[in-house]
Amino acid sequence: MSFRPNDSTVESAGIEHIDGLYSYALVLTHNRSEAEDLVQETYVRALGAMGRLRADSNVKSWLFTILRNIWFNQLRQQRTAKLVALDGEERAVNIAEPAKDPYAFYVGKIEHEQVRQAIQQLPAAFREIILLREFEELSYQEIATILDCPAGTVMSRLARARASLRKLLSEVLGTSDFVRKEALE
Amino acid sequence: MNTCEEHGHNVLLYVDNELSGQELENFRAHLSDCLSCREQLEEEQKFSDLLHRSRPLYTAPDELRARVIAAQHTSVSDHTPNRLRKRVLRLLKPSLQTPGFPMFPWRGLTAIALVFLLGMVFVPTIARRARAATYMDTALTTHRSYLDGNLPLEIESDSPEAVTAWFAGKVPFDFRLPTSQASPNGERAYRQVGARLVNYRGSYAALVAYAMKNEKITLLVTSNKSAEAYGGDEIRSRGLTFHYHRKVGFNVITWSTHGLTYALVSELHTSARQSCLVCHQNMADKNEF
Numbered sequence A: 001m002s003f004r005p006n007d008s009t010v011e012s013a014g015i016e017h018i019d020g021l022y023s024y025a026l027v028l029t030h031n032r033s034e035a036e037d038l039v040q041e042t043y044v045r046a047l048g049a050m051g052r053l054r055a056d057s058n059v060k061s062w063l064f065t066i067l068r069n070i071w072f073n074q075l076r077q078q079r080t081a082k083l084v085a086l087d088g089e090e091r092a093v094n095i096a097e098p099a100k101d102p103y104a105f106y107v108g109k110i111e112h113e114q115v116r117q118a119i120q121q122l123p124a125a126f127r128e129i130i131l132l133r134e135f136e137e138l139s140y141q142e143i144a145t146i147l148d149c150p151a152g153t154v155m156s157r158l159a160r161a162r163a164s165l166r167k168l169l170s171e172v173l174g175t176s177d178f179v180r181k182e183a184l185e
Numbered sequence B: 001m002n003t004c005e006e007h008g009h010n011v012l013l014y015v016d017n018e019l020s021g022q023e024l025e026n027f028r029a030h031l032s033d034c035l036s037c038r039e040q041l042e043e044e045q046k047f048s049d050l051l052h053r054s055r056p057l058y059t060a061p062d063e064l065r066a067r068v069i070a071a072q073h074t075s076v077s078d079h080t081p082n083r084l085r086k087r088v089l090r091l092l093k094p095s096l097q098t099p100g101f102p103m104f105p106w107r108g109l110t111a112i113a114l115v116f117l118l119g120m121v122f123v124p125t126i127a128r129r130a131r132a133a134t135y136m137d138t139a140l141t142t143h144r145s146y147l148d149g150n151l152p153l154e155i156e157s158d159s160p161e162a163v164t165a166w167f168a169g170k171v172p173f174d175f176r177l178p179t180s181q182a183s184p185n186g187e188r189a190y191r192q193v194g195a196r197l198v199n200y201r202g203s204y205a206a207l208v209a210y211a212m213k214n215e216k217i218t219l220l221v222t223s224n225k226s227a228e229a230y231g232g233d234e235i236r237s238r239g240l241t242f243h244y245h246r247k248v249g250f251n252v253i254t255w256s257t258h259g260l261t262y263a264l265v266s267e268l269h270t271s272a273r274q275s276c277l278v279c280h281q282n283m284a285d286k287n288e289f
Helices: A007-029 A032-052 A059-078 A102-121 A124-135 A140-147 A151-168 A170-184 B010-015 B021-033 B035-052 B062-076 B079-096 B106-147 B160-167 B272-280
Strands: B191-200 B203-212 B215-223 B233-237 B240-247 B250-257 B260-266
Touching: A007 A032, A007 A059, A007 A124, A007 B062, A007 B106, A032 A059, A032 B062, A059 A140, A102 A124, A102 A151, A102 A170, A102 B035, A124 A140, A124 A151, A124 B035, A140 A151, A151 A170, A151 B010, A170 B035, B010 B021, B010 B035, B021 B035, B062 B106, B106 B203, B106 B215, B106 B240, B106 B250, B106 B260, B160 B191, B191 B215
Parallel strands: none
Antiparallel strands: B191 B203, B203 B215, B215 B260, B233 B240, B240 B250, B250 B260
């Protein structure tokens, strides 16, 4: 069964996932402008294909699959991907943070930056699986569909990715609870 | 055989909500007996919590958000610019046919005028949508942080007057919660829990928390200079327009009045109108939604 999307369907299929798609694009491309183009292209293709989407489809994992396919098709065509290091000037996350205590606010920002840097140090396959599971909360089966691999592979790769990331974040893990607790008191 | 070796990999599956049925039962039973697996689970959850606190990993720039919305708008309403273009051309037609200036670049001027007119029509809309989307996202992220226990309340009170007094002088806008609305039968569907200050776009915003049976509800309030209520399903009541949005399992209702913009976030699984009635069901204004 297919359905004709109305304005609100198209809108709801789009904007609510934009941060996740942008994060995924940055994790794949390591390049801000390429990530932005990739996200925009994803929406353009998604809108074109919306009429063929089944009513019971998982729009979120569908969008992530489109983004990944566009990126790897581009890679295949270009053969070389520009790997420009992120310069740390990414837009500050527009989250309403605890305001009363600037120290707690500062600790949260530092921790966030450490997590970003640690993730960007991981190999590409680990970066994307961490993003899809820990940040987008997709199920193993949904991730398997996006990555086009068996769910068992997702499980084992995710375990290895977590182990690597945990190692990179061991210092943060050791101190964050103590510091956060102290900051909030 | 309930050994740690057997259940070792189940710790990750459990954290990821991938266990179900008998497997889940067995693992829970094992956890209650096994200190080692409980410790491992605690470590994994601590690690996951650290990552979850960093959500979203990156935030899409407003410019990208606007570009995507514009692309959606163009795709959905392809007929609209054409219709508008025809109308503009029809209006300009008499001028185009005026004799005496055969070499004047009318076509170029018409195109410029058309682009200008389309810009006047669509750019403000795109900007409004982008601002509204940013505010909604912030309200949602704030709500999640509150649910996760990362935003402890700074004042705990069920009195709107006490919370209003607490915010006085702390936020850069005149914020007053309405006094308690009496219901005919004296029952209220929700109760106010407390409030706190939060940062929004370099300034302070007000976060008010409510509870309803098992639900937690938050209200983010800031000046309408930095936030917009727009889009979604519109509900009109008492001269106000409420914008109802369903996002990642949450209801977000936004509205603007008296120079302030509000965003109410909950996990209620209801339609737009029913969502309003959840709180207003016992109030005198229930028929106005």
